[in-house]
Amino acid sequence: MSTDQKSTPRSGGLRTTGLTVRYGGNVANENIDLEVLPGQIVGLIGPNGAGKTTFVDAVTGFTPAEGTVELAGERIDAMRPHLRRRRGLSRTWQAGELFGNLTVEQNVVVATRPGGLGTVVRDLFGRRRQETDPRVAKALQTVGLAGFEQKLARDLALGQQKLVGVARALVGRCELLLLDEPAAGLDSSESMEFADRMRTIVDDGGPGVLLIDHDMSLVLSVCDRVYVLEFGKLIFAGTPEEARTDPAVVAAYLGVPMENTDA
Ligand SMILES: Nc1ncnc2c1ncn2[C@@H]1O[C@H](COP(=O)(O)OP(=O)(O)OP(=O)(O)O)[C@@H](O)[C@H]1O
Known part of the structure; x- marks a missing residue:
């Protein structure tokens, strides 16, 4: 495995050390050391069942894990999921995260309210309708959806809906963005x-981005670094160029040239 990880603490981003998840006798993640620095897009790829979703669940606190998780230099592995989110660990979901009958703006507002959808609905039908939250406006501008605020989410193209999901993840504190299969359906x-x-x-x-996707051409073209999982273990860490020719990576993908592989 080639890696250029340093042992000095970083001031931002995500770092896992020795992250291990066991489901009974099955070790779904084994000693995963992974780092995403601010300003980087890092890919996490691997064949079906390799442990990618398990890793995301462990980092976000939805699955118990051994090892450490640091976000922006702070240990978060003992925190519950909502506290990790508050520290700036944001994620998008594979599917079904938007409310199609709400506007783009309302979909992002949901992420800013402690009461979630219930609070937004009360605001819509009650008298507490407020001006656009500047954080919401900024998040929509960041993802290129300024001007789409009042459109219904269901009327957007799928790629735009995914960007609404990103805007939701970016609103508020965001130190690290986990993108879970953002290219599905595109x-x-x-x-x-x-x-x-x-x-x-x-x-x-x-923020730094950890991109988990089956679309190899997407991952290899956009990422600064790539980690490859197989049977719960990291078999590679390095640049996309190195990944294309690494024997262990090529073997994990059955020898098919990686540009053409759909994991
Ligand atoms: N809740 C669970 N209980 C028991 N075993 C699980 C559970 N979740 C996942 N596993 C097992 O852990 C291993 C890793 O699964 P995981 O879903 O993390 O892989 P993946 O790389 O995300 O796969 P895919 O690309 O198909 O989504 C698999 O062997 C899977 O069967």
């Missing part, structure tokens, strides 16, 4: 458009 040009937007967000001072 065609290759929509995926690349999404990737370009993510690159711009990160390069413009956005």
